[in-house]
Amino acid sequence: MKKVLSIILVLVLFICVFASCVPVENANSSPSSSTAPETSPAASVENKNGSSSGSSDTVKIGIMLPYTGSSAKTGELMQTAIDLYLEKYQSNGIDSLGGAKIVLVKADTTGSPEVAITEMERLIAENPDMVGIVGPYQSGVAASTVPIAEKNSVPYVITGATSDYVMDDDNIKYTFRPTLTNSVIAIDVVKFIANLRTLAGTDFAKIGFVCEATDWGASVRNGIGKAVEAAGMTVVVDETFDTGASDFSSSINKLKSTGCDVVVTAQYLADSLLFTSQMQEYNCDVPILAHGGGYLVSDYVTSLGNKAEYVMTTSGFGPDLVDQISDTSKQLRAEYIQRFGEDMTEYTAFGWTSIAVMCDAIERAGSQDREAVREALAATNITDTNHPALALMGYKGIKFESGDSVFGLSNQNIYATSVMLQIQDGKYKYITGAADDSIIKFPFPKWSER
Amino acid sequence: MFLYLQSIIDGVLLGGVYASIAVGLSLAFGVMRIINWAHGALLMAGMYFSYYLVTLAGIDVYVSAIIAAAAMFAVGYLLQKHLLHRLITKEKEREPINVLLFTSGLGTVITSVALIFFGGDSMQANTPYTGKTILAGDFIISQTKLIAFIIALVATLALYFFIQRTETGRALRATSQNRVIARLMGINEKRIYCVAMALSLAILGISSSLLVSFYPVSNTVGVLFSFKSFIIVVLGGKGSVLGCLLGGILVGIIEKIGGTMFNDSIAQLMLFLLFVLILLFKPSGLLSKEKE
DSSP, rough: OHHHHHHHHHHHHHHHHHOOOHHHHOOOOOHHHHHSSSTTTEEEEETOOOOOOOTTTTTEEEEEEESSTTHHHHHHHHHHHHHHHHHHTTTOBBGGTBBBBBEEEEETTTTTTHHHHHHHHHHHHHHHEEEEEEEESSSHHHHHHHHHHHHHHOOOEEEOOOOOOGGGOOOSEEEEBOOOOOHHHHHHHHHHHHHHHHHHHHHOOEEEEEEEEEEHHEEEEEEEEHHHHTTTTTEEEEEEEEESSOOHHOOOOOOOOOSSSSEEEEHHHHHHHHHHHHHHTTTTTOEEEOSSSSGGGGGHHHHHHHGGGOOOEESSOOOHHHHHHHHHHHHHHHHHHHHSSSSSOHHHHHHHHHHHHHHHHHHHSSSOOHHHHHHHHHEEOOOOSSSSSGGHHHHHHHEEEEEEGGTTTTEEEEEEOOOEEEEEEEEEEOOOOOOTTTTTTOSSOGGGGG | HHHHHHHHHHHHHHHHHHHHHHHHHHHHHHOOOOOTTHHHHHHHHHHHHHHHHHTTSOOOOOHHHHHHHHHHHHHHHHHHIIHHHHHHHHTSSOOOOOHHHHHHHHHHHHHHHHHHHOOOSSOOOOTTTTTTTEEEETEEHHHHHHHHHHHHHHHHOOOHHHHSSSSSHHHHHHHHHOHHHOOOOOOOHHHHHHHOOOOHHHOOOOOOOOHHHHHHHHHHHHHHHHHHHHHHHHHTTTTOOHHHHHHHHHHHHHHHHHHHHHHHHHHHHHHHHHHHHHHHOOOTTOOOOOOO
16 A cells, blocks of 8 residues: 555656646646637747758748746747737738748747857757747846847847847847837836826825846836936835845835835736735835836736726836727737737737737848848838737837937837836726826825725 | 834734744754755645635635645655655665755755646735734734734744643654664654654645735745745754744844845845854854754
């Protein structure tokens, strides 16, 4: 009996070990993955070690996302958007290449810069016919992989990385970022706080920061901190913490005791849940103005329910803004909700926009030559809001510039802006520039009155 | 001054919960010389268990603590009896290095399995107690943390009296002092080890439910608390239940005072400095009377 039990226990352990080796994209059972198509009909997908030789009737694009690890959910949302774009707009292939079909070659960054470097080098070495790479998620991963793309002269379209330093190198030639950068967010935040001041009708000048202690938190603190100080406001609380904090009571007590007017946060999901819960627990009525992160993950609202109400956050994307872009965009969002059982997120828009920009450049290049694709990317100038690349972001256009017009960065989209959202009735509502309480709820009820 | 007094209240309450997490680790080390690297992962597993008891089965979070304790007791007993003991006997009289490596692997497996089944995102249980506070003058006392502190204190003291006053407790202490002589005195070493691991995880089960009432659950939650547990075990003395309680409260207070005086990152740095200093100058722990 003892032997049998021991064998069973060992078997269970073995199953667990094998299970942990299953790629998350297949094993995950989140609502979006369960309904997502396994492969887009428009694009065939090769395995990591795929070795098909590219031919003129296919166009190979590398995709680098976190398919496993703690950002697997984000990677999955981005991949779903990429597949959806290819299904909708590239089912007939690239016209200028005689209808050549797009083939995706995927690599898993796991959210780790070290892994991403190795994976990108492998992707480039194994696929000499690959025209370019789309990805990754996270600024740290992007910053570590940009030099690899540049060294190998591979066109690289950044998917989701907002830190300035990713593109802060004058030698960048092959990397392009169609989405926003933190400096844009900093300017938009200052404008937004000025708007809050008008709405509140009080002197709104004491700003607090409760930011995590990595590159992201530091860039938020430095970028927005400088911008608010330049605008005559004072930073009264400046708290950093290691991600996965066990308690925020010290920070919250400081926010209360200094009479802070608004707290800017850079926090991932676990920290955002704890911070908001404790703000309520300690009756701290300082409004939260989040720099995206955990506050934009749908689980934030579902986990916290009413406590998430009135929280404001910056975003690269507003779900209800999509409906205002065009009828096609509105229809696309409705179809997405129906098909995947959840609304689009910033990550959907990031994935969609980056693959659309890459496909647009290949189409215009009319060639699989990397240099030709790079030149086409550099010449990108999309201003028609009916263009599929602008279907989700609500930007005025996509045009890459380098230098002073884009905060001294390189190949940055000059039109990329941020939006402000507020959680109202459990939904993210677009509130940029809102001047009355029919759109923005501010000032909002104190915790004790809710 | 008010801020510091409030920090002390927060620190003591949080420290009590830290202590209840660390006491299981301390017990396993004290009795079996096992450094259980899977302690954090098992805490995470307990938290998911309690989370689903609360959210899916609608069981009160404090009732779930009893169920989690019973379930984890069984897990601890079986784990020790069928897996760990096998490794310990092979190691004979030496320090059980293989067991250390095994628990490290076990922790990774549990964390990976949790990622596959529950995903990487955090989840917060909304219990009827979550977010409630008690006002004492101007001071704010979190109701969930106060209840957690009291239960953690009772559970830790109960464990202390069990070890001090019962026959099994005496056997546990004897084995921890010298396993060879204890065996010669007729103590069933295997059974005692199973009881020690079962008790270690049972109290961890209680702690995991207490945490669910105010802390989000995720597959990486164990890392944070196991790190703090190691600091507490070193601070309080390996194997000492009361030392753990003192160590936990001390860690809570240092963390909160440090956070108020500087910020949370510096407070964590202070904890690790303390950890290094204690290891250098009083490695047997604060309450130990041993000569260094």
